Amino acid sequence: MRCIFLLCLLVSAGFSATLKGDKIERKIVAEKALHQARNPIDDVIRDALELVRQLMLNGTDSTPVLDPFFIEYLLVNFESQDADLLLQVDNTWVTHMAEFIIENISTNMVRLTMELALSLPNFNIDGHYAMDGMIMNLFPLYGSGNYYIHVFDVSLGGGAGLSVGVPPQIRDLHLDFTFQSLEVKFENLLGGGSLETVIETAINALAKDVVDAVWAIINEPFCQLIEDTINQALANMGGEGTDSPALADSKEVGNANAYLDEVLAELRQVLYQTPGVDPKTLPDAYTEISGGHAAIYNGWLIGLSSIHRSADATLDYAGRFITFNGSAGYTNMQAGYRVQVEVWGTGPDAEAFALIRSVDFFFSFKIDAITGAVTVNDFNIYNIGQIDIEINGLAPFDWAFESIAELIIKTIKDDLSQTISTVILELLRQVVEGNPPPPPPAAEILKIAF
Structure with a gap:
């Protein structure tokens, strides 16, 4: 990785410089260094994502707060070979989405694409539920009360198209959503006889459907906020006070x-x-x-x-x-x-x-x-x-x-x-x-x- 650091090229075999009086021509050194710099668009995008984090938490007059994210009503119809359940959730709050970690940003100026990978240690879904249905087509399963779903080891990966103009812009950002595990609790859940294993399997599968439904709601405003913020940052490239960190006041x-x-x-x-x-x-x-x-x-x-x-x-x-x-x-x-x-x-x-x-x-x-x-x-x-x-x-x-x-x-x-x-x-x-x-x-x- 060290070779990407520009000045190290001075001691590498492949470095060519103009010599004057046994000294390296400084103008050439500067040009080489700036040419080998990391993609400045990647740096601008990284800074924009940090701004996205703040906007998610605090919002503005024109940008709603996304963390916590409020879902007033959601209906999930779950059917499997073991269960047939109808779940209604109300007054649900989704929290910790702004704690994303930037894993990778890569813009390709040949393919005109931007790849983006984020991760989340966890995020939480909490609210009120009402459930009614059957287990094994024989036993009722029902209840209402508070519920929570804690989602762990989340990966958000995808990308966007890149238009190279003045200024450059990204378009059609999409992020795929995966996670590793869940912790689920539905209070006051009744019925189902002694089929504990079947109930637990059905509830976990139902919770996954809830998580997917919640992400489907959050996905659009989240991606739109990222796209708008990045494009605004790209539009400001080179403007007064908007230099990327690579050229910022040291x-x-x-x-x-x-x-x-x-x-x-x-x-x-x-x-x-x-x-x-x-x-x-x-x-x-x-x-x-x-x-x-x-x-x-x-x-x-x-x-x-x-x-x-x-x-x-x-x-x-x-x-x-x-x-x-x-x-x-x-x-x-x-x-x-x-x-x-x-x-x-x-x-x-x-x-x-x-x-x-x-x-x-x-x-x-x-x-x-x-x-x-x-x-x-x-x-x-x-x-x-x-x-x-x-x-x-x-x-x-x-x-x-x-x-x-x-x-x-x-x-x-x-x-x-x-x-x-x-x-x-x-x-x-x-x-x-x-x-x-x-x-x-x-x-x-x-x-x-x-």
Whole structure:
């Protein structure tokens, strides 16, 4: 990937430059660098998608809020070999749609297409339902009340046509929708006899139909908002104050948000594929308690591959070197331990669960524009938030809960600090080294001493 960083071409065998007095002609260097820059349309589209996120959450006078998205009424008629059900849902809210992750943007100026891939960790559908029908053509199944459907691991992939004019525009955007799993709850569901397996299968299949119907409603305004926002951004290309991040003021706050999002998207894949990272084994620990001791063992942690940007990022170009500052972190990671308590020779085996509400860290990298080498300037874990502890099976030694909880929290915090400051930071550095930032503005390129 480093070869896409323009200035690295200076040391590659295929680079041709004009020499004057044993010096590389700077004009040629600048032209080469700008020519090899990442597609500026991709950068504009990425920035536009970040604006889409804000518009979904806040809306404008002419743009309705899409997160949360309200559906007043929806009727789903479900038929299968096991069930015949009619479901009516009212006052439904769809939330977390704006938390999409930009996985890929690719415009092809030959085929005149734009490919777009987004993902969602999850989104929620909540509302009121009324259901009536039959299971196995024999048993009634009915009910009314609140319901929810939580949808996990969503992929949104598709694309649009691209017209190359002044300005360029996209058209006919479409996004295909898939997901991996659901969590479903219909309150006050009655009937069906003892056919629990059949009921569960039918309800899950019905929930999938509801999700598909909800997406069919959201799809059009969502795609239209994306298309309109991207086209407006493309129309502004080159206008005052509308430069893409690649040519933005090098000290503008947030000028590297899109780049950091791109880096973290790749880092998530690296972390997911690295053995021993997610899930991660936590170390055993031991503490004295009144009359005995408590030990925690078989610890695990899930969520290190869910890293995301947690604050604005910046790129500061200064001659040969680029300073890349950013913040990243985690929310709602989960952990667990087996717990052994022994007091006067006896005690229970219990199980503990932990919810780590938030973790955030700051990093600063120094990037050599010529060699592509990345070194760490600064690093600081500035937040390890609340950790909630639940221990099951501790009775009658509940009085030891506080000591055990403190031991678990301390062990998790120490291990997280060590892991983030070594493994995560190093993998992040490697990803940045393999995915260089946008090239500096032309004025900065000409300042580089070769």
